[in-house]
Amino acid sequence: MISKSDIKYFSSLNQKKYRKKENRFLAEGLKIVLEGIKSQYECEVILVTYEFADKQSDVIKYLKKENLAIELINFHDFQKISDTKTPQGIIGVFKYEALNFSINKNHSNLLVYLDNISDPGNLGTIIRTCHWFDIKEILISPNSSEFLNPKVVRASMGSIFHLKIYDDIEINVLKEIKSSGYKIICSDLRGENIFNFKFPERFVITLSSESAGPSEEIISLADKSVTIPKFGNAESLNVSVAAGIILSRIKS
Amino acid sequence: MISKSDIKYFSSLNQKKYRKKENRFLAEGLKIVLEGIKSQYECEVILVTYEFADKQSDVIKYLKKENLAIELINFHDFQKISDTKTPQGIIGVFKYEALNFSINKNHSNLLVYLDNISDPGNLGTIIRTCHWFDIKEILISPNSSEFLNPKVVRASMGSIFHLKIYDDIEINVLKEIKSSGYKIICSDLRGENIFNFKFPERFVITLSSESAGPSEEIISLADKSVTIPKFGNAESLNVSVAAGIILSRIKS
Incomplete structure (x- = not known):
């Protein structure tokens, strides 16, 4: 049975501060919860509304078979935790530990850096x-959205569960990566035509917001722009x- | 001076029914209003909040120089018309006439059909x-969102003003287009690898929602799938x- 303070606790995980403190995050929607369960992330509990449990008894049966903790919850309380306008009625609470990027470990030949x-x-x-x-490894700048934000988790359709994602990666780390032998390829409005570009063997592709473009620091660090x-x-x-266009070009 | 019934009228243009009836639509945000003004669409009036007019006096000066009608409006009323959570304080009201697609007119060699x-x-x-x-001409299926929906106008960043967009295009029109000599190329999960595909000279590329995929009718009409x-x-x-990936591939 779920208490008022439980509701408050789960609801607090909509905020970055509490996610960091508790090392927990929320994944909402059936498809996304199922992706989480299939992944290496540990699921603490799955919150479902009575309506959901009623309509989706096969799902409940499956979750029980997988030995997952399930808490039934009324719709009114569920809405306090949900980040969506029209909740499906299922949210998974998952544990995580932030990954530290160490240049001394083995990494993929292709890294993606998301800037701003x-x-x-x-x-x-x-x-x-x-x-x-x-892509196996993604690095995210401190001024980007956090990848455990419920909206990011949903828009990823659960892909966040399956990749190595390093958060809060400062430009200094990019410098270290460059020193270790990676080329830095920056996507920019003033670069070489990507359709004629030959990508190097080991590189980081940086992707920046379309309104601000890449920062001066990234531009000066980059070996090439595309x-x-x-x-x-x-x-x-x-x-x-x-x-999508850049990654398809790299892979085709 | 703007009346209560004016507010109600402008606000009604958030609904498709009234857009169709009045042949008017709303474009919100400075960048998007400016795109509209540069285009062939006729701007009926521009609604701005007092705060906006105060802060952006250069914009107001420019709009006046272009002989555009401007109505000042308080923030509370503006919110009734606005479709955004944090309004910038500027909305353009534009006139439109629905375009009819006639196969007897001249058309681009590449048409895009948006399905569902x-x-x-x-x-x-x-x-x-x-x-x-x-791309010069886009055809949109009846079960897609309407392109004059304020959210579509905003996400297009004003591009809707610059292309020929045909709404409510039934599959029968696609059949006519095919009969007139266009190939129908359908994007699907079970088609030929697009990176090795040679596109024909005159064709329609169909793009469907990722969850539903193309309809049976489109699949059976298609000459090829990619x-x-x-x-x-x-x-x-x-x-x-x-x-984006498909169009970049067609153009590169």
Whole structure:
């Protein structure tokens, strides 16, 4: 049976401060909860509304078979925890430990650095796209949205559970990565045409918000810049669309 | 001076029914209003809050120089019309006439057909991406979001003003287009690898929602299907990301 203070505790995980303090985060929606369960993340408890349990008895049976803790909860209380307008009625509470990026460990030949991606929907969509293109490791700048933000988790469609994601990565870490032999390739409006570009063997591709563009620090650190050529008159591409085009180009 | 019934009238344009009836739509945000003014659409009036007029006197000066009608409005009333959580304080009211697609007129060699794109953010982002890649004509299925929905207009960053967009296009029109000599290329999870695909000279590319995929009717109408190969384990790509990859591939 769930108490008032439990509700308050779960609801607090909508805030970064409490996620960091508790090392827990929320994943909302059936598809996303199922992705979490399949992953290496430990699920602490799954909160479901009575209505959900009623309608989705097969899901409940499956969760029980997997020995997962389930708490039934009324819709009114559920809404206090939910981050969505029309909740499906299922939220998983997962444990996490922040990953530390150490240059002395083995890493993929291709790393993605996300710089100043403040929109959670864009950040989640980029993570999902990275997952599609089999990127194993993503580094995220301190001025981006946090990847455990419920909106990011949802927009990623659960892909956040399956990749190594390093949060709060300062430019100094990028410098270390460069010193260890990676090229830094920056996506920018003033770079070489990506469709003729030959990518090096080991590199970091940096993706920045379309409105601000890459920071001066990233530009001066970059070995090369690449651009998606513009054919029409749109001022810019949405950054998650640009990310998809760039990653598809790297992989094709 | 703006009346209560004016407020009600402008606010009603957030609904499709009234947009169709009045042949008017709303474009919110400075950047988007400016795109509208530069375009061939006729601007009926621009609504600005007192705060906006105060802070952005250069913008007001410019709008007056362009002989545009401006109405000042208090923030409380503005919120009734605005579709955003944190309004900038500027909305343009634009006139439009629905375009009829006639196969007997001249059309581009490349047409984009958007099928069942119900999320307004995705629809707007795809229109913006089409603008970037110099697509001139977009056809939209009846079960997609309407392109004059304020959320679509915003996500397009004003690109809706610069392309020929045909709404409510039934599958029968696609059949006519096919009969007139266009190939129908359908993007689908089970098609040919797009990175090896040679596109024909005149064709329609169809883009469908990632959850439902293309309808049976489109699949049976299509001459060929194309797929973005999957490298990792993500279940799907966001449709606006997929659209970007496909259009970049067509153009590169």
